[in-house]
Amino acid sequence: MNDLDSVADVLAAGCLLVGALLCLTAGLGLVRFPDVLSRMHAGTKPQVLGVLLVMTGAAIRLHGWSATWMLLLVGAFQLVTAPVSAHMVSRIAHRRRHVRRDLLLVDELGGEPLTPPPDRLSGDQPADAH
Amino acid sequence: MxxxxxxxxxxxxxxxxxxxxxxxxxxxxxxxxxxxxxxxxxxxxxxxxLPLPPVVGGARLRPLPLVRFVGHFLVDLVISSAEVAWETVRPGRDRRAAIVAVQLRTDSDLLLTVVAEAVSLVPGSLVIDLDRDARVMALHLLSVRDLADVDRRKAAVLAMEDRVVRAFGSTDDVAALDREPDQPERTAS
Structure with a gap:
């Protein structure tokens, strides 16, 4: 029984540590990446997996199903909401031309939004970000 | 009522x-x-x-393709997290990105949503915009190496769409996968 507990503890600690490290890199990415769109990458992938791992670690360590269900919900909502918020921010950034276009290898949209906004909204056109 | x-x-x-x-x-x-x-x-x-419009119409679950999709998704999530995490700590600042448009074949709100969510979480791509009528998805790709890499990533998005539709789509949606896209793809500028 004690052996089983220590295996679970090591697993939980591993999940918590790796998850925390991934969240740290997400924060680092926000600082180091050159523009809004790249930063959103950091805000979705390592961040989501980091939270999932921390939740898994906590679920292993905490006893009782009540906490597990709650952690499962946190993980599910993280998976569903993180891409949506990242998408909304990226969409606005792209439309307001907050894009480091000098770093783009390919730009198939040519800087234009995919669906042009209605005419009454087109008075707002800042220059490219640098 | x-x-x-x-x-x-x-x-x-x-x-x-x-x-x-x-x-x-x-x-x-x-x-x-x-x-x-x-x-x-x-x-x-x-x-x-807070009534919502019905979106689930016509969808069905296929267990085996669902397992395939979830398995691929988890592996992709781990790989992409590792890649992006490495990008953040990698010394040097010579990062090239790309903005591409991908012509999708699905014509269902629910499936497009699932594809967009999944694509945002897998290696190096982030949805910027979606033209619902033309079914074109605009993506931002992080740290691309060359043009062949861009093409590879676009093929990966289509493969993801394929897995999503086979897991959740109706029979019509799956049939639409095998047809050629009826809209010409946007040419690179």
């Missing part, structure tokens, strides 16, 4: 109701009839006050 219109409306809302009740019970953390009934009441009030 007439009773005649209530029945189809309720059928559309049923998956949402079930999900809300499930969330309610998970939040309480214990199963009991009181939780089920109070959850049902809360779900009914929530869907009555």
């Amino acid at each position: 007439s009773p005649g219109r209530l029945a189809p409306r309720l059928r559309h809302q049923l998956p949402l109701l079930a999900w809300l009740v499930l969330v309610w019970i998970l939040l309480w953390g214990t199963w009991s009839w009181a939780n089920l009934l109070s959850g049902l009441a809360v779900a009914l009030v929530a869907t009555a006050l």
Whole structure:
């Protein structure tokens, strides 16, 4: 029984540590990446997996199903909401031309939004970000 | 509201109701009839006050492709997290990105949503924009090496779409995968 507990503890600690490290890199990415769109990458992938791992670690360590269900919900909502918020921010950034276009290898949209906004909204056109 | 219109409306809302009740019970953390009934009441009030358009129409679940999709997705999530995490700590600042448009073949709100969510979480791509009528998805790709790499990433998005549609799509949606896209793809500028 004690052996089983220590295996679970090591697993939980591993999940918590790796998850925390991934969240740290997400924060680092926000600082180091050159523009809004790249930063959103950091805000979705390592961040989501980091939270999932921390939740898994906590679920292993905490006893009782009540906490597990709650952690499962946190993980599910993280998976569903993180891409949506990242998408909304990226969409606005792209439309307001907050894009480091000098770093783009390919730009198939040519800087234009995919669906042009209605005419009454087109008075707002800042220059490219640098 | 007439009773005649209530029945189809309720059928559309049923998956949402079930999900809300499930969330309610998970939040309480214990199963009991009181939780089920109070959850049902809360779900009914929530869907009555904040009605959503029906999106689930025509979808079905196929167990084996679903397992394939989830498995691929988890592996992709781990790989992409490792890649992006490495990018953040990698010395040097010579990062090239790309913005591409991908012509999708699906014509279903629900499936496009799932594809967009999944694509945002897998290696190096992030959805910027979606032209619903033309089914074109604009993506930002992080740290591309060369043009061949861009093409590879675009093929990966289509493969992801393929897995999503085979897991959740109706028979028509799956048939649409094998047809050639009827809109010409945007040319690179």
